Amino acid sequence: MIFSLKDIVAILPxxxxxxxxxxxxxxxxxxxxxxxxxxxAYFAIGFVALAAIDTLIISGMEKTTxxxxxxxxxxxxxxxxxxxxxxxxxxxxxxxxxxxxxxINVEEYYILMLFSxxxxxxxxxxxxxxxxxxxLELMSLPVYVLVGFxxxxxxxxxxxxxxxxxxxxxxxxxxxxxxxxxxxxxxxxLVGIAEALTDATxxxxxxxxxxxxxxxxxxxxxxGVPFHMWAPDAYEGAPTPITGFMSVAVKAAAFAALLRVFIxxxxxxxxxWQLVVALVSVASLVVGNVVAIAQSxxxxxxxxxxxxxxxxxxxxLVAGTAEGVSGVMFYMLxxxxxxxxxxxxxxxxxxxxxxxxxxxxxxxxxxxxxxLALAMLIFLFSLAGIPPTAGFVAKFYxxxxxxxxxxxxxxxxxxxxxxxxxxxYARIVMIMYMREPAGEFxxxxxxxxxxxxxxxxxxxxxxxxxxxxxxELAQRATFIM
Amino acid sequence: xxxxxxYIALSALLFMVGVGGxxxxxxxxxxxxxxxxxxxxxxxxxxxxxxxxxxxxxxIFAIFTITVAAAEIAVALGILIALVRNRNIINVDEIDTxxx
Numbered sequence: 241m242i243f244s245l246k247d248i249v250a251i252l253p254x255x256x257x258x259x260x261x262x263x264x265x266x267x268x269x270x271x272x273x274x275x276x277x278x279x280x281a282y283f284a285i286g287f288v289a290l291a292a293i294d295t296l297i298i299s300g301m302e303k304t305t306x307x308x309x310x311x312x313x314x315x316x317x318x319x320x321x322x323x324x325x326x327x328x329x330x331x332x333x334x335x336x337x338x339x340x341x342x343x344i345n346v347e348e349y350y351i352l353m354l355f356s357x358x359x360x361x362x363x364x365x366x367x368x369x370x371x372x373x374x375x376l377e378l379m380s381l382p383v384y385v386l387v388g389f390x391x392x393x394x395x396x397x398x399x400x401x402x403x404x405x406x407x408x409x410x411x412x413x414x415x416x417x418x419x420x421x422x423x424x425x426x427x428x429x430l431v432g433i434a435e436a437l438t439d440a441t442x443x444x445x446x447x448x449x450x451x452x453x454x455x456x457x458x459x460x461x462x463x464g465v466p467f468h469m470w471a472p473d474a475y476e477g478a479p480t481p482i483t484g485f486m487s488v489a490v491k492a493a494a495f496a497a498l499l500r501v502f503i504x505x506x507x508x509x510x511x512x513w514q515l516v517v518a519l520v521s522v523a524s525l526v527v528g529n530v531v532a533i534a535q536s537x538x539x540x541x542x543x544x545x546x547x548x549x550x551x552x553x554x555x556x557l558v559a560g561t562a563e564g565v566s567g568v569m570f571y572m573l574x575x576x577x578x579x580x581x582x583x584x585x586x587x588x589x590x591x592x593x594x595x596x597x598x599x600x601x602x603x604x605x606x607x608x609x610x611x612l613a614l615a616m617l618i619f620l621f622s623l624a625g626i627p628p629t630a631g632f633v634a635k636f637y638x639x640x641x642x643x644x645x646x647x648x649x650x651x652x653x654x655x656x657x658x659x660x661x662x663x664x665y666a667r668i669v670m671i672m673y674m675r676e677p678a679g680e681f682x683x684x685x686x687x688x689x690x691x692x693x694x695x696x697x698x699x700x701x702x703x704x705x706x707x708x709x710x711x712e713l714a715q716r717a718t719f720i721m
Numbered sequence: 722x723x724x725x726x727x728y729i730a731l732s733a734l735l736f737m738v739g740v741g742g743x744x745x746x747x748x749x750x751x752x753x754x755x756x757x758x759x760x761x762x763x764x765x766x767x768x769x770x771x772x773x774x775x776x777x778x779x780x781i782f783a784i785f786t787i788t789v790a791a792a793e794i795a796v797a798l799g800i801l802i803a804l805v806r807n808r809n810i811i812n813v814d815e816i817d818t819x820x821x
Contacts, residue, residue: 370782377789381796388800397804398816404797405752405813409743411793412759415786416736419766419779423729426774428782473819540819 247306249298250313253291253321254361260287261354268347277339280347284354285332291361292325303719305367309429312367315717316569320364320496323572327489328357330580330696335481336688338587342390342479349389352382353485360493369418369428369505372497373411376461379493380407383486387478399477406460406470414457420450430505437508451513454501455520461494462550463543465523475543476597480590483539484583487546492572495553499565502557504719510560518558518650524551525657533664538586538599541664542579545623548661549575555654556638564641566714571638573710574630574703578622581696585616588689591682599668604677612683613672615697622700624665625658630703637711728769735762747812753797760790 248255264280264287271279299318306313332350339349359379366372384407388400422428424447425436436442456467463471475483502513528548535541553575556568589596606613622629625636635658642651703710735758742755764783771779805811 370778370785374785374789377793381792384796384800388803391803392807394807395818397800397807398818400800401749401797401804401816404793404800405743405749405756408753408756408793408797409759412739412756412763415760415763416766419732419763419770419782422779422782423766423770423774426776428778476819 243307246304247311250301250304250306251311251365252298253294254358254365256291256294257287257354257358257361260284260290261351261358264351264354265348268351277345277347277349278336281332281336281350284350285329287354288325288328288332288357292322295321295325309431310368310371311362311365313365314719316500316719317361317365317496319569319714319717320492320572321361323492323569323576324357324360324364324489326573327485327492327576327580328353330576330584330692331481331485331489333688333692334484334580334584334587335479337684337686338479338481338590341590341592341684344389344479346389349386352386356380356382356386356485357489360489360496363493364496364500366497366500367430369421369430369433369501372501373415373418375493376414376497377411379490380411380461383482383490386482387474387486389479389482390477393477395477396479397477399474402470403474410457410460410467413453414460417450417453417457420446420453424450430501433505434508437506443509443512447509448512451506451509452516455513455516458494458498458501459520462491462498462554463524463547464520464550464554465527465547466520468524468527468547468550471547472540472543475546476537476539480539480583480587483542484580487542487583488576488579491546491550492576495568495572499557499568500719503560503565507560514558514560517554521551521554521558522650522653524548524554525654526551529657529660529664533660535664536599537597538602538668539597541599542582542586545661545664546579548657549579549623551657552635552638552654555642555650558650559638559641559645559647561641561645562715562718563644564638565718566711567634567638567641569714569717570707570711571634573714574622574634574700577696577699577703578619578629578631581615581619581693581700582623584689584693584696585612585619588612588684588693589681591684594682599671600678602668602672603675605672605681607677608681609683612693615693616672617669618697618700620665620669622704624662626662628701628704630700630707633704633707633711637707725769725773728765732762732765732769735759735765747814749801749811749813752813753794753801757790757794760786 303314359375362375384404390396425433459467528544532541532544553568553571556564622631625631639651739755739759767779767783
């Protein structure tokens with residue numbers, strides 16, 4: 241097979257990121273040790289921005305499948321790629337100060353983030369189970385390392401050990417599912433699978449097993465119950481910007497794969513997977529939101545809340561309509577801003593001897609640092625789904641998709657669980673505003689943090705007040721009509 | 722010729738052994754070996770199906786799986802070394818600093 245110009249153009253953003261990461265890996269040696277980290281960080285942001293421009297230019301093209309049917313370029317892929325770019329850039333901005341605080345003197349930190357980003361982009365564009373699997377691994381391997389980046393911190397070591405053992409285990413299960421589907425349909429091409437499934441003879445019991453294995457494999461990556469056991473530990477032990485990166489970009493990438501595989505490849509057998517996905521979704525909603533109440537560590541609390549949010553987003557897949565899919569896409573976009581914003585505040589609280597991880601540490605924050613407390617309030621209200629923030633619109637939109645499909649009981653459970661979620665988010669707000677501060681707050685100050693937080697606040701409010709533009713963007717980008 | 726069902730039975734058996742090893746064994750090295758068993762059972766599936774269907778995709782998939790498995794195990798062993806240096810433990814049930 242000979243590559244044509246069209247192939248190269250379609251994968252230009254991926255080429256930009258991978259080539260950029262490789263160049264930075266080598267070029268780092270030319271930069272003096274003292275400023276190496278920061279320079280690499282700025283260049284990393286530059287390469288992501290360059291890839292974003294590439295994507296913007298080629299997003300105008302109509303849907304094309306290149307590289308022998310392996311790789312698809314459509315609005316859906318471009319939309320998700322923008323979510324990943326935003327997540328990566330915000331995480332890098334949040335890291336600038338944090339890496340100094342934790343004495344991570346290695347510039348590979350940022351380069352690994354770029355490699356992980358390239359994996360996510362491959363996932364979003366995967367039209368074949370092989371591409372999607374390779375993208376999944378390319379995304380996960382750097383994140384395993386990043387989680388363990390605080391080499392001297394025992395929690396970080398343990399977090400990454402748990403994450404990689406369970407991650408490898410779950411990708412093994414996913415692969416077994418893929419191999420069964422290949423055996424039954426004779427192809428790994430999503431379009432081909434959909435075609436083969438119209439033939440009723442494929443519907444043997446083994447097929448249901450394969451589908452359950454796929455749900456388990458992807459369920460692990462999105463941290464859905466009962467495949468969430470790794471999430472609280474990995475989120476707590478990882479460097480905080482990486483926790484944000486995992487909960488936002490990695491989760492969004494897994495959702496990109498999940499929607500593509502189940503809606504494009506397996507939509508003809510929706511009856512087979514709808515119930516399983518609905519069960520995972522309800523379990524995530526209940527377990528995530530209820531267990532979060534009991535947490536005293538804010539990173540752990542946000543981890544359980546992230547399990548709950550995976551549950552909300554999964555409901556969009558259960559609905560299975562164009563409205564549901566665009567709902568998930570919009571949800572991932574808003575979640576990127578509000579969750580990274582909340583982690584940004586946690587990172588700001590990390591300074592010197594102050595770990596800033598206990599919820600009690602936030603007592604009276606509003607008395608001395610009004611702006612920071614207000615930002616946290618906006619992010620938490622958005623996570624809880626209180627108008628006029630983006631989180632409300634995102635939830636509303638998913639619930640509407642459910643109701644239009646007549647799945648009222650699911651919508652009722654989801655709304656009830658939002659009420660539970662409001663309790664533990666509001667508790668932090670209460671602690672920030674109603675308590676007296678225990679002592680002076682030491683806050684990390686850096687331009688990167690300020691930029692990231694301001695950007696996140698603006699985005700959360702803007703998408704809450706004027707969601708139409710973004711929702712239409714998501715609607716136009718769905719791959720089903 | 723060996724019928725296809727034999728291969729599938731073998732791979733299902735290997736898969737079970739792998740899953741059992743991950744869930745029951747305590748030593749991290751053995752857990753990682755069990756993960757490798759799972760990945761190899763997948764490879765058997767792919768190659769058997771590939772031969773049965775007379776289609777190359779399965780073999781290509783198997784080659785990629787082998788490559789990824791090698792990368793994965795390299796990263797896992799690296800992380801294990803960091804863990805052993807800090808705490809000198811090798812059993813999964815001793816990884817219990819974080820709870821809740």
